Each structure stands twice: as C-alpha cells, then as structure tokens.
Amino acid sequence: MVRVHDLIELTNVEGFLLKETFPDWVRQSLRELPYVVVRRAPIIDGLIPIGIRGKHRSERCASTISISSIKKIYTPESIDVSNVQTHASHINEALKAIEEMIAEYPLTWGPTGSVGFELITRNPTTHLKSDIDMIIRSDVTLQRTTAETLMNQLSKLPVKVDILLERDEGGYALSEYASGADKLVMRSTEGPKLVTHPMLQLLHDGGKYDDHTGT
Structure with a gap:
C-alpha cells in the first residue's frame, strides 16, 4: 500500500518513459535518479498518481504508474534523520532539533519535499534558503x-518548518489546527475541502477522548 508523500524507486525507467510524451x-x-513521489490524487484503475x-x-x-513499476517504496517516516544528512548544515541541525522535540510525543513523523528527497536519494536538492x-x-x-505547543517550539528554529498532519481522510496544516480555527482545509484526494477536524467535532459533540500525546 502506498500513501501520499511516499517516494517510489522505479523498476524500468525506459519502459516508463515510453508510456507518454515527456519533456x-x-x-x-x-x-x-529513478524516483517519483506519490501525489494526493485518486488511484484509478490501479494506477498510482505520481509526481516527477x-x-x-x-x-x-x-x-501515473502501475504497481508493477515499483521497485521499492520509501516512506517519510522510515527516514532515520540521525544517521543520514543533507549537504546543508542548517537543515541537518534543524532536523536534529525537530527529532528531539518530537521525541517528547508518541508521534510518527518524517521529512518530505526536497529534504526528504535528498535524504533518500543522497542527491543534493536542498540549498541555503530551503525550508523543511x-x-x-x-x-x-x-x-x-x-x-x-509543538508549533511554538518549531517557530523558534532558524528554518521554516511546514507540517501536515496526515490522517486516513486527508491532510491538515498543523499550524492551522493549532491556530484555533473552527474550520480547517483538508487536503483530500478529491481536492481541498473546508471541514471540521475530527478532534474539533468531538469537542463540539461533548465527547471524550484518550490523550495519547502525554500532554
């Protein structure tokens, strides 16, 4: 099973390039570098939406690619930021700080974008102005x-950090969720939707929940 943000190594690049006209x-x-990233879009007829x-x-x-085109799948959360580094020292320092912050909570996380791409492929894609x-x-x-609390901690880093909270139904900007907004933009496979986050709906309904974060 692949999910949005996963990086896929292709089995047959030349075969893939024959499927359509590419720049x-x-x-x-x-x-x-035979790597593509899974896009946030529907899987139709077994074809996985990818970005190059x-x-x-x-x-x-x-x-799009078929499952048979997949050689290996790399998830953002599988990246061991303690043992791999980018060629940008400020990014490495920020990742170390983020790892220490996240360690306070039982949360599964991982870098995406240019940082995640470089950490997996070892190909330099970050630069001095790169965000995380x-x-x-x-x-x-x-x-x-x-x-x-987490957003306040991250805001003190010298590098801008953009975080998406990914759930089964879609992704939410953590900064928006932390802001106190009643409605949030959910990034779904059908496009962005303005919704009430499940946590907020629970509060509105007067429900209770188990706090798994230790805060």
Missing part, C-alpha cells in the same frame, strides 16, 4: 494544545 528534463531526471521533480522548482510533472516540509501521521486524536 526532455523528465527523461534526464529519471535516468539519473527536476533540478528546478519549475520542473514538475504529473503522471514534514508530515506527522496520526490516526489517534492529537490534542490541539499539543499542536500549539
């Missing part, structure tokens, strides 16, 4: 006060 940069990029990244921010291409994109996967209820 020259796509061919060059995949021949050098080039050397520049303007070089992004959407496509990361996800927290949580199917248990994350208390809003915990989200607020």
Whole structure:
C-alpha cells in the first residue's frame, strides 16, 4: 500500500518513459535518479498518481504508474534523520532539533519535499534558503494544545518548518489546527475541502477522548 508523500524507486525507467510524451528534463531526471513521489490524487484503475521533480522548482510533472513499476517504496517516516544528512548544515541541525522535540510525543513523523528527497536519494536538492516540509501521521486524536505547543517550539528554529498532519481522510496544516480555527482545509484526494477536524467535532459533540500525546 502506498500513501501520499511516499517516494517510489522505479523498476524500468525506459519502459516508463515510453508510456507518454515527456519533456526532455523528465527523461534526464529519471535516468539519473529513478524516483517519483506519490501525489494526493485518486488511484484509478490501479494506477498510482505520481509526481516527477527536476533540478528546478519549475520542473514538475504529473503522471501515473502501475504497481508493477515499483521497485521499492520509501516512506517519510522510515527516514532515520540521525544517521543520514543533507549537504546543508542548517537543515541537518534543524532536523536534529525537530527529532528531539518530537521525541517528547508518541508521534510518527518524517521529512518530505526536497529534504526528504535528498535524504533518500543522497542527491543534493536542498540549498541555503530551503525550508523543511514534514508530515506527522496520526490516526489517534492529537490534542490541539499539543499542536500549539509543538508549533511554538518549531517557530523558534532558524528554518521554516511546514507540517501536515496526515490522517486516513486527508491532510491538515498543523499550524492551522493549532491556530484555533473552527474550520480547517483538508487536503483530500478529491481536492481541498473546508471541514471540521475530527478532534474539533468531538469537542463540539461533548465527547471524550484518550490523550495519547502525554500532554
């Protein structure tokens, strides 16, 4: 099972490149690094939505692959930030600090975007102005006060950190959840939706929950 943000190593790049007409940069990029990222879109007829990244921010291409095209799947949470590093020292220092912060909570997390791509492929993609994109996967209820505390801690880092709280139904910006908003934008496979987060709905209904965060 693949999920959005997972990085996939392709089995047969040349076979994949024959399936449709791609820009020259796509061919060059995949021949050098046969990796694609799972996009947030529906899986139709067994085809997995993927994105291809080039050397520049303007070089992004959407496509699909079949399960047979997968050689290996790398999840953001499988990245051991203690033992792998980017070539940007400020990113490495920030990742170490984030790891220490997250260790206070039983949360599953991992870097995505250019940082995650570099940590997995070992190909330099970060730079001095790079931010850190990361996800927290949580199917248990994350208390809003915990989200607020975590965002306050992260805001003190010299690097901007953008976090998505990923649940089965979609992804939420942790900063938005921590802000106190009644409605949140949920990033779903059908597109963005303005919804009430499950935690907020529980509070509105007067329900109780187990605090799994230790706060």
